[in-house]
Amino acid sequence: MGIKIHDVVGRQSYQCDISFRVIRFFEKNGKQMALLYGEDLRLIADAPVEDLILLDDEKRQQLLTRLHEQEEQSFHLLRQDFTSIREKQEYQFTSGQDEGYQLFQMPGKVLHVDGDPNYLKKCLSLYEKLNVPVHGVYCNEKEMAYKVPLWIEQLRPDILVITGHDAYSKYKGKKSDISAYRHSKDFVLTVREARKKVPNLDQLIIFAGACQSHFESLIEAGANFASSPYRVNIHALDPVYTVAKISFTPFTDRVFVRDILRSTITGEKGIGGIETKGVLRIGMPYRPPVE
Template sequence: MEVKVGDLVERKSYQRDLLFRVTEIKEENGKTLAILFGAEFRIEADAPIDDLIIVGQREYKAREKQVIDTLEKAYRLFQQDHHLAKQRNEYYSTGGYTNEVSYFQVPGRVLHLDGDPLYLQKCLDLYTKIGVPVQGVHCKETEMHEKIGGLLDYYQPDILVITGHDAYAKTKGKMNDMKAYRHSRHFVQAVREARKKYPSLDHLVIFAGACQSNFEALIRAGANFASSPSRINIHALDPVYVVAKISFTSFMERVNVWDVIRNTITGERGLGGIETKGILRTGLPFQYYEE
């Protein structure tokens, strides 16, 4: 069966370890190569056509069930944390439940830039399900640093997500060599441009990176949270869980890094960061008007 753009495939040379989506087929040095985007993880790769195995719908459905089970577990853990935080905020807002008062909450607003439109939509769906106010923009990784300034001016977010696809190739250099990464340097450039407008780590919280990204370089550039400390693949939805935790944490509190990443799908090997203030603000009274 001939491999086509849009097919779901696995690589024989990597023992079919990851599921990819074929995004482009091109000729290079007399060979036919496929450009691959991870179907579940934020990784970009290329492979010879003859190294690929097409994954049929029946096999994909079986794998998809495992993925859904993992996602539901992460979502339940996040909901438990969110419920506890909401109860704590309610306690303080009502003076230890001594006053019957209706209050409202204003969570942090997110601007999410993503190099993959399909992953962006998945993230937007999860933001909506959780209740995080968000604006999503599809933007190529190579163009993010050019567009970030105007987008920040327009949307005025509290939290910025800069993500897409990335990969680290040991054959191209050591872990501190930016040339060994597909898009880490573009993420770093975008973070630096954002920090020119918002130098304070508390005035704009930034998550940056994708699979196998240069974690140290992103943190040095000004990101609060980044991937990937151990240069492993991160799940497509991990950025959402990171920034949602910040969005729903009171601005009076500081969020411990472990509290942020412990309920993500990838965990501390794929995600890390620095101590960061929450964004959520609580107000009162809450007025209900019938329309």
Template structure:
């Protein structure tokens, strides 16, 4: 079977459990990126199985169903937050007073251009201001300082692809992870820029990343506590929740993790306050 970069395949040795995109090809092996999960892997060409259009469509429909559940949960929580904000803005009185929301601005660094586009589209659906940058994970630590100065974000997402490789060491050996060390260095640079974990909120990690290292480096939220795969859109749900939560309120950890596609096995974090601030009055162009 002749493959080309961009083909969608599965791995026979893993019971064809996940869809992958081919990123690079050699005579004998292929570098693969998860189609839905933020996993980077390599495999012999004879281990790959091409995916038919029908199978692709079925798998993507199942993935879409999971995304829809998370989206509905997020929207429900957003509506409740808006009602609370309306009550707070009017001190509980019936009033025609209007207010506006200053939501937290996100700087999203992603090692995968395809994922970045999907994430940006979801931020826009949520009404969250975002500045997205596609960067190779290994280059992120060298670029993040200048990006922080330029964008002045409230929230930083540092993600892409990662993987734990048993052949390189045990689960606590950072050399056994493809990109965790680069994510962690990125977090440390960001924390030098702003040490307060409630003034700059950081999410870091991808599939199977070393959760404890990223939290110790200074992240508020990270992956992956159980070294499992995380969904491509999970960082967006966490960043958007922070962006739309009042700075007076703490993020309820279980609530934010519940809204993700992967859940608490793949994502975790520490107590963190929201970023959003209310303002009054709301002035329209006509007024």
């Protein structure tokens, strides 16, 4: 049985180290090729069809087990941080006195623009688990620069995520050459357009990039956080872990990059950025919904 679109495959020449979805087929230099999207890593790749092999459930589970363990660890660390922040705020707000006050939190609103609908679905599920308010939109990477500014005007988010798929190709140039990347130029252009709408780095916090993205250009364009300093692959959920930390950090506190990296799966090789203010606000009194 031949390889079909939407099949989950591995590349034999890479010892099937990453699971991919087949997106489409095309011809290149007389060879039948497949365009591949990573299942859990924000990576896009080309491969000869003859190099691909279908991954059975056992092999897929082997590849997923470690990643899922890392996901759970990151989730656990974030929940710990959120609990610590709330307890600290409650103590400060009541001056350490138990006066029966009930506080409510207003975490930062996220606009998450993703070039992959499957990744978007996974990310929205994690935002929900973390109680981060989010509006998710699927958008092709090449169309983001034209559509994101309008969504910023309409939704007025505190945090913007610009992500999808990317990859560096050594056959197209050096790692310093942004033309050697699939979508880094699209992400950079989108960040620039977003910054025209909101220039202040603390009024709109931007995460931009995907696997192997041109980190330096994204930061220079105006992103607070970006991938990938060492041109490594990043996990599909790393953008969520990054901005969730900001969403639940008080606006009076700064978010240091080292604290962000602690909660991500990829760490300092995949994510970097600049110190940024949090956006969480608290209020009182809390009241249940009126029936």
